[in-house]
Amino acid sequence: MGVTAKLLALYRVDQQLRGLRSRLRQAEGYLKEQERLLAELSAKSDALAGQVRQLEATAHNDENEFKGLDAKIEKLRERMNTAKTSKEHGALLTEISTLKADRSQIEERALESMTKLDALRKQLAEFQAARTEREKVRVVARKERDEREVEIKDRVAELENERSAALAQVPKEAMKAYSDLMTLDPDNVMAAVEEQDRRSLEYTCGACYTHLPIEQVSVLLKKGDITKCPSCSVLLYMEQDLKDSIAASQEKKAASQEKKKGGGKAAVADK
Ligand SMILES: [Zn+2]
Structure with a gap:
């Protein structure tokens, strides 16, 4: 048998191996893509969750400030009821209206953050839903990859043996060119x-x-x-x-x- 015939025997085995593995490679590529998309969705979800937490903390602070102001206003009102002079009464009234102005500013800010928070929460829920869906796809992709691996395992082992036998026949320099x-x-x-x-x-x-x-x-x-x-x-x-x-x-x-x-x-x- 000439060198060319020996090389051809090896090449035919290699082509069969490549053919068998091409479906597995496809399944692997698909799984990798799912993993990439999943990582992307997770990163976005995490970033959004961070924003939500921050905004929630701000809203909580606003609420505390709000309550504090309400309590102060209430106290001033009580004092106003027991004010002895009209001057004292007037001073308390001014103080109350200043606090009320502060309060309405905070109220406005709180409303704004609540609107923003609602939008962010909605977005976060969407990303989380997308992630859940993608996780399901990944489960399927992983199963398919594993199945393909099992499917070709025996034939690959057979061909690997054939390959070793064919390889042993090929001279060194010819193998280098190949x-x-x-x-x-x-x-x-x-x-x-x-x-x-x-x-x-x-x-x-x-x-x-x-x-x-x-x-x-x-x-x-x-x-x-x-x-x-x-x-x-x-x-x-x-x-x-x-x-x-x-x-x-x-x-x-x-x-x-x-x-x-x-x-x-x-x-x-x-x-
Ligand atoms: Zn040519």
Whole structure:
């Protein structure tokens, strides 16, 4: 078996492994995305919850201030009822109206914070609901990822064994070329030679469609040494069907030449 055939055996196992794992990779990607969205929602919820707490504290302070002012006003009123002079009465009245003005300022501020607080609480509830929903999606995504992992586990183990066996056959330098290409683009490591025209010996690279020098085609046909496409550098191989078919037509050609030669001799003998 030539190096190319050994590499091809490895490549076919690697492609199967990649195919099997692609669904798992998808499921993993989806799960990751859910986790990212969830983290985003959590961060927003936390920030909003912080704002709500702050505003609640402010509202609480306003309420205390409010109560304090009410108590003061009440006391002043009591004093006013027992005021002995109209001067004293007037002074208390002024004090009460100053406190009342303060009170209405605080009242206005408290109303504003309450409105703001309501809006924030509503927003927070929305984010929390969204987070709860997203958590459900994440549960499903995680389950799917786990299922896919289990689904392919046995086949992956089988293929890993096949891979080790195939790998053991590949010479070191060939493996280096293979690994380099694998790192670049795992879907474009090897490509089949495609026959365009047998009579005019036109063969192309199955990956980039570049015409291949006939010497390369001939190497693949015979020894199967490692052969790179001169244009895109993939490792070329030739399908067994094509090899067989070329061999058959070469035999046919040789036979008919033989026949022609034989016919010529017969003609000479006839004379
Ligand atoms: Zn190519």
